[in-house]
Amino acid sequence: MESHIMMLNQQTDEPTKQMLQNLVDRKRxxxxxxxxxxxxxMFTFITLMGFMAYLYRFVVQPSGGNIGYVFSSFVNETLHTFLVLTIVGGYATSLYxxxxxxxxxxxxxxxxxxxIKKSPDLWPQPFHWQKRNEVFKVMKKEFDINLFHESK
Structure with missing residues (x-):
C-alpha cells in the first residue's frame, strides 16, 4: 500500500484505504x-514520414515521374516490404x-x-466531512486523482 494512503490513519478506515489504493493502481x-x-x-508516425521521404527522394525523383518504374522499384526492393510491415505493425500495436x-x-x-458517490457513507457528516476533504486533497496532490467532481 502507498505510504501516503497508509498515513491517512485518522481520516479513514482500512476498507476505504483499500479502495483508494485500488484507485491509485487503476490510475497507474x-x-x-x-x-x-x-x-x-509516434513510432508509427515517424516511421511513416521517414519512409515517405525516402520513397520520394530515392524512388520517385530518380524515376522522373514514370509510374511503372516507381511501382517496379517499390515492389522489387525487400527493404520496402520490411518497412511497410513495420509501419503496419506499429499501427496495429497502437490500436491494441x-x-x-x-x-x-x-x-x-x-x-x-x-x-465519490459513496463518500457520504464512507465519511458521515458533519464530523468526518472535514477528514474527507483532507483525504481528497491528498489524493489530488500526491496521485493527481480528482475526487471532488465526477467529470473527467
Whole structure:
C-alpha cells in the first residue's frame, strides 16, 4: 500500500484505504497504457514520414515521374516490404494499446465515481466531512486523482 494512503490513519478506515489504493493502481495502469499507446503512435508516425521521404527522394525523383518504374522499384526492393510491415505493425500495436487504454480508463473512472458517490457513507457528516476533504486533497496532490467532481 502507498505510504501516503497508509498515513491517512485518522481520516479513514482500512476498507476505504483499500479502495483508494485500488484507485491509485487503476490510475497507474491507465497511465501506463496511455504512455505505450502514445509511444507506438509516434513510432508509427515517424516511421511513416521517414519512409515517405525516402520513397520520394530515392524512388520517385530518380524515376522522373514514370509510374511503372516507381511501382517496379517499390515492389522489387525487400527493404520496402520490411518497412511497410513495420509501419503496419506499429499501427496495429497502437490500436491494441488504445483499446487497452480505453478499457483501463473506463475501469478507473467507474471506481473514481463510485468513491465519490459513496463518500457520504464512507465519511458521515458533519464530523468526518472535514477528514474527507483532507483525504481528497491528498489524493489530488500526491496521485493527481480528482475526487471532488465526477467529470473527467
Amino acid at each position: 495502469k491507465f497511465d501506463k497504457f496511455k504512455q505505450k499507446c502514445f509511444f507506438y503512435q 494499446f488504445k483499446k487497452k487504454e480505453e478499457k483501463a480508463e473506463k475501469e478507473y473512472h467507474n471506481l473514481r465515481c463510485e468513491i
